[in-house]
Amino acid sequence: MTSPTSESQPPPxxxxxxxxxxxxxxxxxxxxxxxxxxxGRVATAAAAAARGCSETPEARILRTAGxxxxxxxxxxxxxxxxxxxxxxxxxxxxxxxxxxADPRGEWARQLRGMWGRLKNLLYPRPxxxxxxxxxxxxxxxxxxxxxxxxxxxxxxxxxxxLTVGGDYELIREELLGAxxxxxxxxxRTP
Numbered sequence: 001m002t003s004p005t006s007e008s009q010p011p012p013x014x015x016x017x018x019x020x021x022x023x024x025x026x027x028x029x030x031x032x033x034x035x036x037x038x039x040g041r042v043a044t045a046a047a048a049a050a051r052g053c054s055e056t057p058e059a060r061i062l063r064t065a066g067x068x069x070x071x072x073x074x075x076x077x078x079x080x081x082x083x084x085x086x087x088x089x090x091x092x093x094x095x096x097x098x099x100x101a102d103p104r105g106e107w108a109r110q111l112r113g114m115w116g117r118l119k120n121l122l123y124p125r126p127x128x129x130x131x132x133x134x135x136x137x138x139x140x141x142x143x144x145x146x147x148x149x150x151x152x153x154x155x156x157x158x159x160x161x162l163t164v165g166g167d168y169e170l171i172r173e174e175l176l177g178a179x180x181x182x183x184x185x186x187x188r189t190p
Contacts, residue, residue, distance in 0.1 A: 066114070066117065066176065066177075067114070067117060067118055067121060067176065068174055068176070070174065071172065071174045071176075071181070071183070072118075072121050072122065074171060074172040074174075074183060075118075075122060075151060075153075075183065076122070076125070078151055078171050078172075078183070078185060079125075079126055079149070079151050080148075080149050081125050081126070082126075082128075082149060083126050083128070083146070083149035083150065083151065084126065084128040084129075084130065084141065084146055084149065084150050084151070085118075085122070085126050085128065085129045085130075085150075085151045085152075085153065086129075086130050086131070086132050086138060086141050086150070086151070086152045086153070087111060087114060087115045087118065087129070087130070087131045087132070087152075087153045087155070088131075088132045088138050088152050088153065088154050088155060088156070088162075088164075089107060089108070089110075089111040089131075089132075089133065089154075089155030089156070090132075090133065090134050090135060090138075090156060091107030091108070091111075091155070108133055111131055111133065111155065112131060115129065115130075115131045118153075132152075135164045138152065138164045138165060139164055139165045141165075142164070142165030142166055142186065142189060143189075144189045146186060147166075147186055147187065147188055147189060148185065148186065148187070149186075150185070150186040151171070151183060151184065151185055151186075152168065152183070152184045152186070153181055153182075153183055154181065154182045154183070154184055155179065155181055156182075157179070157180060161184075162182070162184045165186075165189065165190075166186050166187070166188055166189040166190060167186075167187045167188045167189075168184035168185060168186055168187060169184065169185045169187050170182060170183070170184055171183045171184065171185050
């Protein structure tokens with residue numbers, strides 16, 4: 001005689017025995033991929049931290065802001081505390097700055113970005129940093145009381161001296177990638 005419980009339990013099939021093994025392999029593969037991605041992120045962060053600790057402040061400024069530290073230093077040396085710095089680039093207009101889809105404003109948007117980065121690098125002096133997108137805007141920022149205290153970072157790519165609003169002295173010329181920037185000090189107004 002056989003007991004009723006032993007007949008109701010058929011022996012486990014091969015596929016049923018393999019299911020936990022397959023699940024374990026899939027989970028292990030998922031964790032391995034996740035681990036490699038995490039390891040990659042950790043390695044990238046570690047490399048960035050090492051680079052940040054080992055590079056000079058000048059290299060860090062150039063890498064993060066795109067502005068050479070020598071230009072920042074020249075501005076600090078040439079500009080009195082109560083002076084004004086104007087970033088001048090008459091390419092594209094103010095009306096196109098906020099429309100990222102309009103290619104006519106690309107230069108103006110780049111000037112706006114550089115203005116923000118340079119203003120942050122120079123803080124707290126000078127506090128008076130302004131952009132000028134055309135000769136009329138630059139002319140409006142030139143005041144007789146600013147003679148010797150007004151610097152213009154000129155983004156025009158010509159070779160002619162800056163003459164908008166007065167007579168200027170060239171202090172420094174710097175190449176930022178393919179763009180030449182000239183730093184002028186106002187000597188006299190007309």
